[in-house]
Amino acid sequence: MNTVYHIPAMLKETIEGLNIKSEGIYVDVTFGGGGHSRAILEAGAGHLYSFDQDADALSNAIDDERWTFVHSNFRYLRNWMDYYGVKEIDGLLADLGVSFHHFDCPERGFSFRFSAPLDMRMNQTAKRTATDIVNGYSEEELAKILYLYGELKNGRQIAHNICLSRSKNPILRTEDLVAASRIPAERSKELARLFQALRIEVNDELSALREMLVAARDLLKPGGRIAILTYHSLEDRLVKNFLRSGNLEGTIEKDFYGNNLSPFELIEKGREASEEEVARNPRSRSAKLRVAEKK
Numbered sequence: 311m312n313t314v315y316h317i318p319a320m321l322k323e324t325i326e327g328l329n330i331k332s333e334g335i336y337v338d339v340t341f342g343g344g345g346h347s348r349a350i351l352e353a354g355a356g357h358l359y360s361f362d363q364d365a366d367a368l369s370n371a372i373d374d375e376r377w378t379f380v381h382s383n384f385r386y387l388r389n390w391m392d393y394y395g396v397k398e399i400d401g402l403l404a405d406l407g408v409s410f411h412h413f414d415c416p417e418r419g420f421s422f423r424f425s426a427p428l429d430m431r432m433n434q435t436a437k438r439t440a441t442d443i444v445n446g447y448s449e450e451e452l453a454k455i456l457y458l459y460g461e462l463k464n465g466r467q468i469a470h471n472i473c474l475s476r477s478k479n480p481i482l483r484t485e486d487l488v489a490a491s492r493i494p495a496e497r498s499k500e501l502a503r504l505f506q507a508l509r510i511e512v513n514d515e516l517s518a519l520r521e522m523l524v525a526a527r528d529l530l531k532p533g534g535r536i537a538i539l540t541y542h543s544l545e546d547r548l549v550k551n552f553l554r555s556g557n558l559e560g561t562i563e564k565d566f567y568g569n570n571l572s573p574f575e576l577i578e579k580g581r582e583a584s585e586e587e588v589a590r591n592p593r594s595r596s597a598k599l600r601v602a603e604k605k
């Protein structure tokens with residue numbers, strides 16, 4: 311296993327964006343290696359609830375009485391806040407997707423760089439793995455996922471190749487999927503997109519994000535901030551439209567005078583990591599930071 315669990319992206323910019331109030335109640339819905347969570351506590355938060363659906367993240371637990379770990383999918387944000395008697399929050403951070411730990415842990419099956427069972431579950435107790443999807447979905451369903459979540463223009467062809475291959479032998483390991491897709495090894499960006507698409511489906515990432523955004527909007531106090539780091543265009547579009555409009559449809563409602571009725575004021579509109587950060591941490595290259603304040 312790798313020693314670095316995760317290097318947080320745009321740490322300083324994210325903490326500044328959250329504008330931490332001392333004694334305020336904060337939620338980090340994607341704890342991971344805990345880099346962002348630690349910084350939120352160091353900035354003076356009164357209490358921080360950190361979610362992660364992967365029990366491995368608990369190896370980074372923070373010894374601080376102001377900190378509570380919630381081992382759960384963040385789609386249940388509202389239920390957990392009810393459970394803890396929290397009616398309103400001062401800020402929320404979501405640093406979406408997987409951690410370095412997921413990519414660098416061969417046995418988790420997130421990376422085409424390693425030979426491993428085709429798993430890709432962030433929550434290791436979830437029932438459905440990437441193997442189930444690759445072998446169980448129809449060609450049409452697979453094509454849709456590859457096109458939508460991987461933005462693979464040749465998604466139909468790849469889905470066809472996969473189905474042809476699985477009709478002879480089941481696809482059980484990462485290398486089986488690479489071979490079945492017939493994407494040549496040198497087209498590593500395409501392979502990364504194939505794996506990304508499956509990972510998003512296995513973990514139902516977009517539905518969880520939608521549910522969490524709505525709960526976060528309702529829980530935030532006026533003046534409270536929401537900061538989101540996205541890593542691919544589909545989730546970024548969803549977040550961008552939500553923060554602009556305050557709803558999942560992205561419909562901007564206006565009053566009689568033409569004033570935007572969105573509950574949010576935009577603070578950061580898709581900031582990217584500096585060149586210096588990308589040089590130090592190449593995985594921050596695709597990160598986009600969006601921050602909004604509840605009116």
Ligand SMILES: C[S@@+](CC[C@H](N)C(=O)[O-])C[C@H]1O[C@@H](n2cnc3c(N)ncnc32)[C@H](O)[C@@H]1O
Pocket residue numbers: 316317318319339340341342343344345346347361362363364367382383384385405406407408409410432518519
């Ligand atoms: C990019 S990492 C976060 C890294 C973290 N900001 C840090 O400083 O180390 C994303 C983390 O969120 C978790 N995660 C992703 N989607 C989740 C969800 N729907 N519910 C709960 N945890 C989730 C993953 O397991 C992973 O550990």
